[in-house]
Amino acid sequence: MSDTAFDSSVYPLPHLLGIEGLSPVDISLFLDRADTYVEMNRKRGVMLDTLRGRVVINLFFENSTRTRTSFELAGKRLGAEVINMSVSTSSIKKGETLIDTAMTLNAMHPDVLVVRHASSGAVKLLSEKVNCAVINAGDGRHEHPTQALLDALTIRRRRGQIDGLQVAICGDILHSRVARSNIHLLNTMGARVRLIAPKTLLPAEAERLGTEVFYDMKAGLKDCDIVMMLRLQSERMESSFFPTLREYYHFYGLDYEKLESAKPDALIMHPGPMNRGVEIASDVADDIGRSVIREQVEMGVAVRMACLEVLCNNLDRAQGQEHKS
Numbered sequence: 001m002s003d004t005a006f007d008s009s010v011y012p013l014p015h016l017l018g019i020e021g022l023s024p025v026d027i028s029l030f031l032d033r034a035d036t037y038v039e040m041n042r043k044r045g046v047m048l049d050t051l052r053g054r055v056v057i058n059l060f061f062e063n064s065t066r067t068r069t070s071f072e073l074a075g076k077r078l079g080a081e082v083i084n085m086s087v088s089t090s091s092i093k094k095g096e097t098l099i100d101t102a103m104t105l106n107a108m109h110p111d112v113l114v115v116r117h118a119s120s121g122a123v124k125l126l127s128e129k130v131n132c133a134v135i136n137a138g139d140g141r142h143e144h145p146t147q148a149l150l151d152a153l154t155i156r157r158r159r160g161q162i163d164g165l166q167v168a169i170c171g172d173i174l175h176s177r178v179a180r181s182n183i184h185l186l187n188t189m190g191a192r193v194r195l196i197a198p199k200t201l202l203p204a205e206a207e208r209l210g211t212e213v214f215y216d217m218k219a220g221l222k223d224c225d226i227v228m229m230l231r232l233q234s235e236r237m238e239s240s241f242f243p244t245l246r247e248y249y250h251f252y253g254l255d256y257e258k259l260e261s262a263k264p265d266a267l268i269m270h271p272g273p274m275n276r277g278v279e280i281a282s283d284v285a286d287d288i289g290r291s292v293i294r295e296q297v298e299m300g301v302a303v304r305m306a307c308l309e310v311l312c313n314n315l316d317r318a319q320g321q322e323h324k325s
């Protein structure tokens with residue numbers, strides 16, 4: 001696609017591994033490009049050929065429904081070949097290491113590897129061993145950059161800007177890569193971030209993340225523009241972090257009573273999958289006037305199209321430079 005207004009060289013990196021370290025210009029490049037795809041994706045039957053001849057491999061070592069499908073659709077809408085590596089039938093089960101798998105796939109010359117892994121840092125390690133572009137689709141509790149970008153696009157389209165908004169991120173912050181990527185992005189784009197959680201579900205470095213910390217939902221939600229709920233990630237909990245689910249819901253589950261403290265037009269967000277009746281009440285999650293949870297899923301495809309496109313353009317540029325030298 002030739003598009004003079006779109007200059008992907010402002011994001012010069014070969015991979016997208018996290019939000020930490022990105023500038024407002026980098027972030028805006030992805031958001032602006034994704035914005036151009038939203039309307040197109042709403043029309044039936046529209047497919048582009050921007051990435052025709054490209055191969056994208058989704059390599060998911062952890063379960064995923066929405067992120068994997070979203071990357072698959074994003075690649076296909078741009079005309080790429082998308083291959084899904086299913087972990088249950090792969091050589092991972094046969095004892096092959098992460099790096100062996102990456103090297104094997106690399107030898108097949110894909111353009112982009114989209115990788116999800118249960119260990120923080122695993123995707124970066126893998127990116128150092130391959131010569132294609134790598135996108136982090138979530139590594140342990142570390143980062144999930146495309147989730148933060150799609151959240152930002154959702155907010156920006158609803159509110160016109162991110163700068164100056166008061167955003168509350170609530171719940172299991174300790175185990176959440178979504179929270180970490182969002183904190184970096186929101187701080188970089190000028191929002192004020194509050195974290196609301198029980199002490200046991202806050203990371204030790206919470207105070208140093210440039211956020212305000214609250215242990216009480218009503219106090220923390222006071223006058224917030226955006227309420228971002230997080231899933232209670234029991235698969236990452238080795239011990240017990242709170243007495244019972246009932247008690248957790250009582251103190252930290254988002255219901256209409258707690259929501260009253262936020263601004264009357266506050267947006268409700270959740271990255272999914274949701275534990276209804278644990279971190280969020282069903283009626284709040286389904287409130288079409290305030291919940292933008294479905295919109296987040298929609299924005300996910302547009303954001304991932306932008307990410308695939310920018311990184312493929314960068315691959316071409318790098319190859320051009322290699323040929324010149």
Ligand code: ASP
Pocket residue numbers: 138144177178230231233271272273
């Ligand atoms: N889908 C998000 C992630 O992969 C959020 C979650 O699982 O709770 O981190």
